[in-house]
Amino acid sequence: MKRFVSMLLFMSLFFTMFATVGQAAEVVPKLFLNGNLLTSAVNPQIINNATVVPVRTVSEGLGYQIVWDNTTKAATVTHGSNIIKLKLNDNIALVNDQKVQMDTTASVIKGTTLVPLRFIGEQFGLDFEWKATEKEVHMYEHATEPTEPVIPTDPAVPTGLITEVAYNGESTLTVSYEGVSKANKPLVLDSPKRIVFDFPNTGLNTFLSGQAVIDVTDSTYLQKIRYSLFSNSPPTVRLVIEISEDTGYVLTEDLGKFKLTFMPLADVPVDPNLPVDPPIVIDPQEPPASNDMFDVVIDPGHGGSDPGAKSVLNRWEKEFNLSVALKMKALLDKEPKIKAHFTRTGDTYPSLDDRIKFAENLKADLFMSIHANSGAASASGAETYYYRENSKALAAVIHKRLIAATKIKDRGVKKEAYKVIKQTTMPAVLIEAGFLSNSNDAKMLFDDAAQTRIATELVAGIKEYFKVK
Incomplete structure (x- = not known):
């Protein structure tokens, strides 16, 4: 104390x-x-x-x-x-x-x-x-105070030293080292998209600073490179590379050198030693053909402890998202060929991973996440997001219906790596029905008749995509 x-x-x-x-x-x-x-x-x-x-x-x-x-x-x-x-x-x-x-x-x-x-x-x-x-x-x-006497030990000595981190200005990053060094399996993170490499039992040569940042300009693949002595015990060097979307890489190792070569994801070679399933080709512009029931997952964004954005009307985004989803439920429950599933039907908060797992376990045919936007008071309009090519046709249909329902500015269909539409495998979209920070948009979004129009048009869009009468 x-x-x-x-x-x-x-x-x-x-x-x-x-x-x-x-x-x-x-x-x-x-x-x-x-x-x-x-x-x-x-x-x-x-x-x-x-x-x-x-x-x-x-x-x-x-x-x-x-x-x-x-x-x-x-x-x-x-x-x-x-x-x-x-x-x-x-x-x-x-x-x-x-x-x-x-x-x-x-x-x-x-x-x-x-x-x-x-x-x-x-x-x-x-x-x-x-x-x-x-x-x-x-x-x-904070240092942890031991409960029992600890016998002092000499600090760990790194088995390798990184001597240079060099970017060639185009598509290659080279990490040179002395001694023995290995790179752990990389971690890929989003917002911004980046690859994180840790080199355990490795230190930095005295010529390199404790932490350095390399800003990259005019590159198709890279945005920024930074490295640091992340830990002293055990000595660990961390390398973080911010990359553009749809960027892949190949890591090659030689004596005293790691070489990262960046390229479009589609150009990354496949390991010939890995088993490859026969390719399944699906036209991304066409929904799956089926006479059976279509399983559709509706995801009202946020909820529970995560209220989302606050509107100028002092109401929360999670309220709008759930209200539209429940109106959709009433309509979808009447459709004989569509089975609707909901990530939440009350004021609860399933994590993003829970929402993804829910849709994947169902092997759903379609995933739709409902949201409302926030920004400057002057910002207005609706937009629809997709990430994978198999979702592009769905996004076009849903966005057309969204604009018809809201009758506000058309901000277009956009590609973005939101987690729930990136990590699900079925056609998936995320809608932003309007700006809660804009008084006109907010009044429309919390109007019961407008919510009914939005729900009706979104259901019509799902039916249009599946060609269900």
Whole structure:
């Protein structure tokens, strides 16, 4: 308890002093995590007398996963069973579904989410040290106090050292090393789409900095490359490569060198040693031919602890999504050739993985996720998203019907890697029926007659796609 009180006293003094310095001289501090310099496209800022820092930079430095949902304008940080949700322009965070007030709102600058440093310290369990002379903020993970005496051991010595990370300006990235090094199986993440490689028992040559960022311009495949000494025990180097959609790669290894060659996904060669099933060719413009029952999954977005976007009418997106879905249910239940299944029929929150698993287990013929948008007050209109080619024809039909129902601006059919339409395998679409942040759109979306029109047209679109009379 004494250590905790001392920590609070220090943090109070630190934030007061730092805010004063920031107002007088606009000092931009350097951020260090466990001794490693953290770099980001956006520097720490002073907002409403509170110091805010890039949450992705800190969380990824700790090995946490962070995902940005452009639909809800929210960032989700995951570490083990702990989940932190931060919403744009909101000073209330959800920590394991419990509301926590922050010193100031979460904000986005140049595409980077910034949150109060005090909140980072409290929720990520970090200690702070302010070095006034150097104008540096040092963050440290809490050391675990052993319950029994521990015999000191020498620090682990890496078996390999990375000596160079080189990008040729086109489609090849080369990682050179000395000694013995292996790359773990890569992790592919979204928002932004990136590939994460860890090199265990590997350190960085003294000529390389603790963390470096390579911005890539004019590349078809790459957006950004960054690497760092991710962990000291055991020594681990992490390489993160932000890539464009529909980008694949081939990893080749040679003595002292890893070579990544990037290319369109369709051009990635198939391992000849893997068994290959006979190809099944389906015309993406035509729905599956069948005289049997069609299984359709309707997914009312958000729900429960995740309310989605808030409208200018002080009502939540989850209400609109569910209301339209239930109106669709009443109509679909009367269709003899369509069996409707719903990811939720009440104010509950199935996770995105639960929704995907639900549709996959049913071997559904179609998946539709219902949402409403949010943005600037002037933004208006409806749009329909798809990801895979087998969903493009469905998106065109559904969007035509959506515009007929809403009678608002046509923002078009768009391709986007939203998880529920990317990781499902059946034709899948996600609709954004209008902008809750626009007063005209919001009034229409929460009008019962308009919701009935939307439900009726969406059901008609499903029937049109399946050519059901």
